[in-house]
Amino acid sequence: SAVISQKPSRDICQRGTSLTIQCQVDSQVTMMFWYRQQPGQSLTLIATANQGSEATYESGFVIDKFPISRPNLTFSTLTVSNMSPEDSSIYLCSVAGKRGTDTQYFGPGTRLTVL
Amino acid sequence: QQQVKQSPQSLIVQKGGISIINCAYENTAFDYFPWYQQFPGKGPALLIAIRPDVSEKKEGRFTISFNKSAKQFSLHIMDSQPGDSATYFCAASMGGTSYGKLTFGQGTILTVHP
Numbered sequence: 001s002a003v004i005s006q007k008p009s010r011d012i013c014q015r016g017t018s019l020t021i022q023c024q025v026d027s028q029v030t031m032m033f034w035y036r037q038q039p040g041q042s043l044t045l046i047a048t049a050n051q052g053s054e055a056t057y058e059s060g061f062v063i064d065k066f067p068i069s070r071p072n073l074t075f076s077t078l079t080v081s082n083m084s085p086e087d088s089s090i091y092l093c094s095v096a097g098k099r100g101t102d103t104q105y106f107g108p109g110t111r112l113t114v115l
Numbered sequence: 116q117q118q119v120k121q122s123p124q125s126l127i128v129q130k131g132g133i134s135i136i137n138c139a140y141e142n143t144a145f146d147y148f149p150w151y152q153q154f155p156g157k158g159p160a161l162l163i164a165i166r167p168d169v170s171e172k173k174e175g176r177f178t179i180s181f182n183k184s185a186k187q188f189s190l191h192i193m194d195s196q197p198g199d200s201a202t203y204f205c206a207a208s209m210g211g212t213s214y215g216k217l218t219f220g221q222g223t224i225l226t227v228h229p
Contacts, residue, residue, distance in 0.1 A: 004158075031215040042204060042219045043159070058216075092158050096215030104149065104215060106158035 002027055002095050004107035012113045013083055020079045021110045023093030028073035031096035034066070037109070038089045046091075049076040083114045119207050121220025128227050134192040136223045138205035141186065145207040149217070150179065150190045153202045162203075163190070195227045 003026040013019050023032065032049040047068055048056040055068035070076040080087050090109040097103035121138045128134045138148075149164035165172045165179040165188065172179045178191040192199055205220040 033215060033217075035217075042221050043217070044219075045216055048216065094158075094217075104161065104217065106151075106160070108156075108158045111156075 001103070002029060002097070002105045004093055004095060004105055006091075006093055006107040006110050008110060009108065010111040010113075012115060014115055015084055017083055018079055018081045019083065019112060020077050021091050021093075021112075023076045023078070023107055025074045025095050029095040029097070030073070032070060032076050033094045033096070034068060034076070034078045035092045035094060035106075036089045037092060043092065046078070049078075080112065083112075085114045088112055088114045119205060119218050119220045121205050121223060123223060124221065125224040126226070128195045128225065130195065130197060130227055130229050132195050132227075134195045134199065134225055134227070135189060136203055136205070136225070137187065137189045138207075138220050139185075139187045140207050142207070142209070143186070144209045145218075146210055147208045148179070148181065148188050149206050149208075150177075151204045151206060151219075153204065153222075159204060192225075195225075197227045197229050200225055200227050 005024045007022045034046040035043045036046050037043045045058050046061045046066055049068050049070040051070045051073055065081055067079045090111050092109045093107040095105055119138055119140050150162045151159035152162045153159040163174050163177045163179055165181050167183045170181050176193045181188045203223045206217040208217050
């Protein structure tokens with residue numbers, strides 16, 4: 001199984017600022033994803049982090065608001081830009097195993113509060 | 116068509132009882148159906164998963180039942196324990212270019228009373 005760490009684990013930020021969340025995996029993985037979990041809600045996929053190319057965003061999410069980097073097969077960052085209180089959520093990194101292995105793992109999440 | 120509907124929203128079970136959580140989907144392209152368990156302050160952890168070529172999968176006290184024609188699947192937790200108290204999410208994904216992208220149900224908060 002993959003071990004995923006995220007930094008920071010939580011943060012309180014002011015409106016209008018930006019926060020970059022880091023995701024580190026202990027092994028090389030092909031597929032990395034970023035999800036958002038709003039308070040008391042389910043998880044929603046933000047984007048697929050593609051190594052060496054631009055991320056692929058889901059409907060309702062845009063690169064200007066959630067820029068993503070993936071410089072190698074074990075690391076990715078998600079930035080939440082120009083934050084507002086509506087961005088207060090848990091942001092989770094996940095990785096998928098090799099096709100056909102049917103495994104997908106989640107990091108512990110970053111709990112973001114925007115004042 | 117991308118939705119996965121989960122019920123109930125919350126469930127209270129006595130220790131030793133059976134917990135049953137249900138999910139329904141519309142998109143017949145989904146071919147992978149995992150269940151996740153999430154404790155407060157933690158990320159979701161994969162519990163058990165099934166593909167539509169089988170109707171049931173059992174791992175310890177956890178069983179997935181899958182009804183392809185009805186487009187429904189359910190999680191059964193036998194001999195429920197207080198330590199099972201958590202939020203459970205069903206999910207679904209498909210292969211191809213969408214491999215690994217999970218669509219989640221709304222979640223079920225399970226409380227097991229001692």
